[in-house]
Amino acid sequence: SQQGEEDPQALSIQEGENATMNCSYKTSINNLQWYRQNSGRGLVHLILIRSNEREKHSGRLRVTLDTSKKSSSLLITASRAADTASYFCATDAPPGSNDYKLSFGAGTTVTVRA
Amino acid sequence: DGGITQSPKYLFRKEGQNVTLSCEQNLNHDAMYWYRQDPGQGLRLIYYSQIVNDFQKGDIAEGYSVSREKKESFPLTVTSAQKNPTAFYLCASSLDGGTHNEQFFGPGTRLTVL
Numbered sequence: 590s591q592q593g594e595e596d597p598q599a600l601s602i603q604e605g606e607n608a609t610m611n612c613s614y615k616t617s618i619n620n621l622q623w624y625r626q627n628s629g630r631g632l633v634h635l636i637l638i639r640s641n642e643r644e645k646h647s648g649r650l651r652v653t654l655d656t657s658k659k660s661s662s663l664l665i666t667a668s669r670a671a672d673t674a675s676y677f678c679a680t681d682a683p684p685g686s687n688d689y690k691l692s693f694g695a696g697t698t699v700t701v702r703a
Numbered sequence: 704d705g706g707i708t709q710s711p712k713y714l715f716r717k718e719g720q721n722v723t724l725s726c727e728q729n730l731n732h733d734a735m736y737w738y739r740q741d742p743g744q745g746l747r748l749i750y751y752s753q754i755v756n757d758f759q760k761g762d763i764a765e766g767y768s769v770s771r772e773k774k775e776s777f778p779l780t781v782t783s784a785q786k787n788p789t790a791f792y793l794c795a796s797s798l799d800g801g802t803h804n805e806q807f808f809g810p811g812t813r814l815t816v817l
Contacts, residue, residue: 593745620803631707631793631808632746639803677745681802689753689800690761693738693745 612678
C-alpha cells in the first residue's frame with residue numbers, strides 16, 4: 590500500500606531558485622527516506638530522516654520531518670539544471686510492525702529551467 | 704565496480720509468453736527487492752527477499768514469480784497470468800531488510816507486451 594503522497598505533482602523553477610516539495614503519510618513511521626529518479630533510470634537515495642529527528646541537511650538538500658502532522662519536506666537550494674528529476678518519499682511501517690517494506694509515493698517532477 | 708545490474712534494458716513479449724528479468728548485485732547485500740513503476744506513478748513492491756532461499760510477496764505479486772538461490776541474484780519471471788505487464792521494472796538491494804537502510808537501485812528493465 591502506498592502511504593506517502595508528494596505535493597505538488599510537478600514543479601517548474603528557474604535555475605538558482607529553491608524548490609520545495611512535501612510528503613504526507615498516514616500512519617506513524619520509524620524512518621522516512623527521499624530518493625531522486627532521473628528520467629528512465631533507477632532511483633538514487635538522497636537522505637534518510639529518523640522519526641526522532643526534525644531536520645537534516647546534505648549539501649544543498651534540507652529535509653524536515655513533522656511527526657505530529659505526519660509530513661516531511663524536501664528543499665533543494667540554488668537549483669541547477671542537473672536537479673531536473675522526479676523526487677519520491679518512502680516511508681516504512683509503524684514501529685513494532687514486522688513489515689520491513691518501504692512504501693513510495695507517486696513523486697514530484699521537478700523541472701529546472703536554464 | 705560495485706553495484707546492481709539489470710538486464711535486458713528493453714524487453715518485448717508476446718501475449719501468453721513468460722519472460723524472466725535478471726537482477727544481479729555485487730554489494731554483498733542480504734536483501735533484494737522488485738518494484739513495478741507505471742507512468743506517472745510511484746513504485747509498487749512485487750516481491751522481496753531478506754535472505755537467500757527466502758522471499759515474500761509484496762503488494763502486487765499476482766502473475767509474478769521469483770527465486771533467490773544465490774545471494775547475488777534475484778530473477779523475476781513475469782508470467783502469462785499477469786494481465787497488464789507493460790511497465791518499468793526496478794530491482795533494488797539493501798544491506799539487510801531493515802528499513803533504516805537505503806536501497807540501491809538498478810537501471811531498470813522496460814517491458815512491453817506486443
